[in-house]
């Protein structure tokens with residue numbers, strides 16, 4: 001892209017260079033890597049709205065990272081998971097009409113606001129918030145929100161269970177070490193590997209045929225919790 005350079009006094013070729021720049025974000029000096037459009041001949045800076053905006057966003061995000069603040073898109077995601085528009089979400093939180101809109105568009109949120117958003121990210125906490133605070137939503141909006149919370153809670157339980165299941169069963173634990181390091185001890189991995197090898201091809205019917213052979217199952221009444229003391233008798237054969 002050609003531009004007129006004041007220094008050179010003529011049209012020149014431009015190029016983009018990378019340099020460190022210091023930005024003032026909420027009174028704090030933040031150094032970020034910036035891409036800058038310059039004259040290819042003399043190196044004079046040119047203004048580029050696109051590049052400057054990108055650098056500013058990077059500086060803001062670095063500030064957020066340092067202060068453990070949610071990113072604008074994370075705030076949006078929290079709002080959207082509850083099916084609320086910006087105004088409705090602000091109302092629920094007793095914040096100004098435009099507050100959520102500003103945060104989602106890149107303004108840095110204050111710490112207290114950030115804490116409340118983080119808290120409300122969990123559906124269980126939203127339920128607590130709805131039951132323990134005076135909410136400025138009408139009854140219809142409130143019951144609709146509670147329905148969504150309920151659904152999210154169920155999805156969460158399912159997801160947590162699913163993640164555990166996937167972690168243990170979806171991959172062969174001995175190949176490639178997919179189980180993240182430090183979560184399970186060597187011994188535990190050996191045990192899981194044995195369980196996996198034993199049951200990987202089992203269907204529910206195989207399971208219900210197998211269980212009655214185990215002592216723990218045989219000596220526990222229907223509906224009671226099987227004691228860990230039976231672990232030493234497990235056949236796994």
Ligand SMILES: [Zn+2]
Nearest residue numbers: 005008039042
């Ligand atoms: Zn120049």
